[in-house]
Amino acid sequence: MNYRHHYHAGNFADVAKHLVLLALVDGMQRKEKGFLYLDTHAGRGAYDLMGAARGDVLARRPEWPDGWGRLTKDGKTGGVLVQRYLAAVSEFAESMGGDGKPYPGSPALVAARLREQDRAVFCERHPEEYGALVTTLLGFRRTRAEERDGYEAMQGNLPPKERRALVLIDPPYEQSDESERVTAALRDGLRRLPGGTFAVWYPITERVGVPAFVRAAEPGHFPPTWKAELTIAGPESGLKMRGAGVMVVNPPWQLDAQVKPVMVWLGEQLQQAPGSGGELHWLVPE
Numbered sequence: 001m002n003y004r005h006h007y008h009a010g011n012f013a014d015v016a017k018h019l020v021l022l023a024l025v026d027g028m029q030r031k032e033k034g035f036l037y038l039d040t041h042a043g044r045g046a047y048d049l050m051g052a053a054r055g056d057v058l059a060r061r062p063e064w065p066d067g068w069g070r071l072t073k074d075g076k077t078g079g080v081l082v083q084r085y086l087a088a089v090s091e092f093a094e095s096m097g098g099d100g101k102p103y104p105g106s107p108a109l110v111a112a113r114l115r116e117q118d119r120a121v122f123c124e125r126h127p128e129e130y131g132a133l134v135t136t137l138l139g140f141r142r143t144r145a146e147e148r149d150g151y152e153a154m155q156g157n158l159p160p161k162e163r164r165a166l167v168l169i170d171p172p173y174e175q176s177d178e179s180e181r182v183t184a185a186l187r188d189g190l191r192r193l194p195g196g197t198f199a200v201w202y203p204i205t206e207r208v209g210v211p212a213f214v215r216a217a218e219p220g221h222f223p224p225t226w227k228a229e230l231t232i233a234g235p236e237s238g239l240k241m242r243g244a245g246v247m248v249v250n251p252p253w254q255l256d257a258q259v260k261p262v263m264v265w266l267g268e269q270l271q272q273a274p275g276s277g278g279e280l281h282w283l284v285p286e
């Protein structure tokens with residue numbers, strides 16, 4: 001349990017993930033009926049990017065200047081979803097006040113958007129991160145934090161009484177069998193709630209390769225599923241993590257048309273070496 005998300009908060013991968021997440025929440029909220037948002041790997045809920053920049057929290061170079069930082073300069077050309085993401089980050093920062101540079105994690109982003117009829121459960125296994133998560137969620141109604149394994153929490157929380165759920169699975173991929181754990185959790189989650197929307201984040205690295213759950217998402221075995229990927233450099237770049245993706249099972253209708261152009265745009269904006277790009281592919285068509 002060495003992984004700490006501080007290092008990565010606001011980086012290119014967070015940008016892509018949080019943009020897709022906001023679009024998913026919008027998609028879920030097109031229907032009046034409430035839903036459960038379940039965040040299996042929540043982290044501390046929010047981050048101070050200035051802490052990262054000052055180096056008092058971290059002894060390494062912050063990653064956000066090449067992610068969220070770039071969009072604050074050139075985000076205007078990115079379209080509605082990008083504007084929405086930038087506004088969500090600014091609103092969060094304003095709500096926090098102070099002299100830092102607050103950046104919302106997935107919990108703060110979603111908690112701020114819950115309607116009366118929605119609720120959220122956030123799971124975090126690391127005790128310190130969990131403590132900070134509880135603090136982040138103070139003041140957000142209809143939210144609950146659980147200090148436990150996120151995969152087990154899926155079993156405990158699905159199916160929800162609302163019969164509708166959006167589940168974000170965002171593990172650190174420290175363990176070599178993480179993709180297999182996600183695949184098993186997804187299969188189990190789909191048995192419990194066949195119509196549930198599941199979003200899984202994954203890195204694009206040599207070490208992880210094509211994750212087991214992406215390979216498992218085949219017609220006949222999975223419901224409609226697409227994956228959106230962003231690469232900031234080509235394979236020759238030598239970058240350890242040169243991209244990231246989000247696989248979405250049972251995506252809200254027509255979300256692909258919104259997300260695809262944003263991924264392409266991010267591929268241009270967030271390039272770090274030749275060979276960057278963005279795409280969206282249906283693995284199991286509707």
Ligand SMILES: C[S@@+](CC[C@H](N)C(=O)[O-])C[C@H]1O[C@@H](n2cnc3c(N)ncnc32)[C@H](O)[C@@H]1O
Pocket residue numbers: 003004005017039040041042043044045104105106107123124125126129148149150151170171172
């Ligand atoms: C990538 S970070 C989460 C970032 C967060 N979803 C966001 O977008 O702001 C992954 C988190 O999962 C936690 N974690 C690792 N294994 C876990 C498990 N099995 N169950 C719950 N949390 C876990 C780590 O401590 C870390 O804080």
